[in-house]
Amino acid sequence: MSIQFYNRRGTGSIKWDRIGEDVLPLWVADMDVASPEVITEAISRRLQHPVFGYTDPDDEFFRSFAEWTARRQGWRPERKWQLYAPGMMPAVRALVAGFAEPSQGVIVQSPVYHPFFTAVTGQGRKLLENPLVRREDGGYEMNLRELEQLAALPDARVLLLCSPHNPVGRVWTVGELEAMMNIVVEHNLVVVADEIHGDLILPGNRFESLGRFLTREPWADRAEDSVVVLQSPGKTFNIPGLPSCQAVAAGEGLRRGVRRSFEAAGFDISNILSLEASKAGYRGGDAWLDEVMDHVAVNRGLLARGVSRLAALVGAGNSPGALPESGDAPGHGVTEAGGSWLSPAQGTYLAWWDASPLCRFFKLDAEQLNRRIRDEAGVFFSSGPQFGAGGEGFLRVNLGCSREMLREALERLEAWLTKVVAAEPGVR
Ligand SMILES: Cc1ncc(COP(=O)(O)O)c(C=O)c1O
Incomplete structure (x- = not known):
């Protein structure tokens, strides 16, 4: 069996069709994978x-x-x-x-x-x-x-x-x-x-x-x-x-x-x-679900590395107490990666990203940061503050997407932030 991911634009999908055409949706909690046959x-x-x-x-x-x-x-x-x-x-x-x-x-x-x-x-x-x-x-x-x-x-x-x-x-x-x-x-x-x-x-x-x-x-x-x-x-x-x-x-x-x-x-x-x-x-649905969660685990590793690179671009090092670079966990693809700004998780296809280094750099709260990322980088997350106390400075990332889309989102973010940092070094 092989799970299949879809571009859902134009299907009335809340996740895809409520945001701009060029924006990659990593917000609402549903996945882009076809349901089990x-x-x-x-x-x-x-x-x-x-x-x-x-x-x-x-x-x-x-x-x-x-x-x-x-x-x-x-x-x-x-x-x-x-x-x-x-x-x-x-x-x-x-x-x-x-x-x-x-x-x-x-x-x-x-x-x-x-x-x-x-x-x-x-x-x-x-x-x-x-x-x-x-x-x-x-x-x-x-x-x-x-x-x-x-x-x-x-x-x-x-x-x-x-x-x-x-x-x-x-x-x-x-x-x-x-x-x-x-x-x-x-x-x-x-x-x-x-x-x-x-x-x-x-x-x-x-x-x-x-x-x-x-x-x-x-x-x-x-x-x-x-x-x-x-x-x-x-x-x-x-x-x-x-x-x-x-x-x-x-x-x-x-x-x-x-x-x-x-x-x-x-x-x-x-x-x-x-x-x-x-x-x-x-x-x-057993085999389908196991495959989906293996996919999500690999996506988590990719995201962990990506957000660490973003933090480094604004001058923040590894998050305190972060796990060391761990590479592949046997049989399950990449798990947590070095200096993760993601909260260690054992479940869900959602990642809780401590984006506070970016908030500090831009002097924005997480909701404003999310909007700026959407408008300038073309990626959209769920804003942490909507989840109540403790959500300040966080973005929630939906990893139930294709590897290609996640890679593209990370590339967009890195290209955008590199450009901003070069143009606004003083903001730091
Ligand atoms: C914790 C939790 N409860 C409930 C829901 C929504 O469930 P339903 O669509 O069946 O009402 C979600 C959807 O994201 C959720 O994360």
Whole structure:
């Protein structure tokens, strides 16, 4: 099998068609890779029947997901634990509204996928920010001490977890999740775990779903009334335009709450083609996904080297605590490279680039820098500040693109910056 990348200009793609014709899009989180053939075949088969009426997810929809998680993630949800939702953010919003009353608190760990903020404040719930801690090596961890303090507030109800974490790329360890779960259980919170990036794991790393807590002693009984796991084939198989989502809640009372929230949000219709795509991907998308993540790992190495060269052009050396030049990791292509200004990541196809040397050089914030790069170099990223506290000085780079496009983007950036530095040496 060989994965194929496409120029998506003119297809109505948000990523490609919302920005200038000449600009290379490395922003919105979808990939330019064709979805697995098993998915296009399944959709074509369904199209042979010309009636597209109201349709329920069938047993195979839930079974294919359960077998996928058993095979790939080491846990298997029971059939009765599972519910369908028409997309990840619709599910997140419904559960925030369902488990926190107006003005009650929802804990969010910034910098984080920005629609989390509007899911909370846009529905009149109180945002309790629990910013991640940035370590010396540029990696991130949870601030468990502050999490405990926020969880102890009388009106705290929900912890909205992003796992793996967009934008920083952390795949949380069992130890971290256990420490977090102790706080959740102790303070009677509900953790809504957005695991949409859970299958996008870089080679050599392992994803720990909160679902494993639901099936493993001593956690199963303790966690069943506190954990709602949300997963989706949208990112996994690059089909976010065919939205669907699996919700898993093991405890009966908790599941009643999930069902009520979904009913209140009007989730009673599903998209026929999304259902077919989901089943086919979970049944047969394994090899395709492994190939995609190997590709992403090599792209990460390329980007790490590229951004280090950009930092050097404005007089910044290696980032503090950066990994040494490591070359190829056996079997997985290039991983982290020398002096990386990228946060070390274990998952997602997103890279979190500390562009603060460029911000300082231009005396711009990251959002202004991103616009200047778009207008002058013809490359566009996601701006760090939109992800909340801790996003200042960062750009988020989408590596789900062809190698050729990434190379061209890096060449454009280097040519542009070289020219600017030559013309404006004093700015430094
Ligand atoms: C963490 C996270 N949650 C949810 C979504 C969106 O999911 P959906 O399109 O299914 O609503 C994204 C997309 O980037 C995401 O990164």
